[in-house]
Amino acid sequence: MITKFAVLALLVLYSFVPSTSGQCVANSVLNLRIGANAVLSWEIDPNDPCEIDEFQVDVTGDRDDEYHFKVRETEVDLSFLEICEEWVFVVTPVSDGTLGFERRLTENIPLPPSADISLRYLNLTEIEPRDVLLEWDLTNHTHGDCTLRYRVTLEDLDDGSIQDLYVRGQSVHLHLLSPCVPYHITVRAVNRAHPTIEGPMRFHDHEIEPIPEDPPTLRTIEIGATEVSMTWRLENPGRNRCPIRTLYVDAGSNFNISLPLVDTPERPPVEVNLRGLYPNSMYFLKVSVENSGGLSRPGLIGVQTLDLSPGSE
Template sequence: MVSKNVFLIVAATYCTIIDKSQGQEDCVPSVKSVSIASNATLFWEVDPDRPCEITNFKIDIEGDREDEYHFTVTESFVDLSFLEICEKWQFTVTPISNEVIGFAHTMTSYIPLPPDADLTINRFRFSLSGRTLILEWDLRNQTLGDCTLEYLLTLQDLDRGTIEDAYVEGRTARVDTVSPCITYEMNVRAINQAHPAREGPIARLNLVMGNRAQSAPTLKSVEAKATSLTLTWTLEGDANRCPLRSFYIDGGNYFNVSVPLQGVEDPSTVSMEITGLRSNSMYLMRASVENSGGWSQTTPIAVQTLDWSTD
């Protein structure tokens, strides 16, 4: 009887241990982020909210030229300097904890230009296409490519001292904000975006924009009376800062009105009053503006005065 009870106690204890072990869950690790440094070292971070024991990391690399590499490492980084520079690669890092495969993280990027790559700008030049300024440049050393480069372009208005800048991908930029008759200083430099970022030397270009006539003026508002008209026109303003001279209304045989514009406070609008008109009459006229670049194209309009009763 004693041996039978002992057997039952041992069996019950064994069953308890089995049930407890079946309730335990495996720790599933996770890779939170993947980055690549300028020295072609791929490194990653493990999710701290999943403090699992990491046995190793499975690395899967696929290139856009059908190259593939698959291997495992125990550290949280790997040297990939054997890969082709500026080939587009997909990197997948999967953590493994005691044969438990964790959550992977995938990143698509290039093997960056090396830290000692020559980032000197060569042949910084410009051209004009209509009213658009086109800037172009090259790298002095083009053998490695520029897959991990972006370019910082700075445009300084030397007349006002204002500065605009923008980050550009590729070696060309179109600028629509320049004004004729203004002196600009343009700077461009290459920046290797791979961590840690590194900037190349500045290339500089000074440009004096030439004279250009204004665009045809636009009618903004009309105040009509029986014998007069008050017309307000919109001009280019800062889009064309060539010195203004005069605004002219050609009313044919009925009137011709000129308004001087030198030194006006607001170069974007101009108002004028035309008097001595006949009531209830339609007048055809053409408006144009003159600056140091010459006369603009004309804007034709037709306006009717009111009759006396309406006025």
């Protein structure tokens, strides 16, 4: 009886031993992409243990078009497909008749290298201070713009910094511009297929007129009986680079002071020291800053000085 059970166990174990028929399942291909010349290409995994004989290529369009074929090279010319139709490309390596793991790509057939991707115009409209609208259009709409992105480049002519934005569509709002900075703004179409093809650029030079700063904000404060020490934070120079001139502290009929400012790229908080105040008194302060665009709205604060007692100032 024991012998019969042992034989049965061996039979069951043998049935779960993996097949040793010699079939090799290849790894999926790498870097599957569609080029600007409509050539679908890929690479073989260098660590693939299988010897790959050919590749099964399956192409399905969003209009129910289908193409199925096998190739021996690592690329195939698909220039017969409709430009700007979305296609699903599936490439499967084949090793000795055995299908490997597939690689899938969903993409449009890109505009050909011969496509005219120049811009007919570039318009710039200042909607509000700091809000600039750029609008443009292609010179030629024969192929559409399914694989185009538009590169908007902002060059700060003061400090030489450059920022690139890639957008779809044919307009963009720029909220990052600072007043009092000269900008060189360029737009060009980029056919993002491999290899990347860029069209000629259009440009505008633009500088937003000076505008006042935002109200200063209180950063620190120390209160005594006859003295108050404060620091006030000014607007970030990245938002408003118009040169600053003076900080004003308006206490109504009590006093008014002005502090000349030296503009620096860092714009550290401004120190304000008020002395000779009355003990146990309330002061209402309006703090504003003047730049080349004018006077800011004031930052408001109420300060109650301390009682005069031994050790108090």
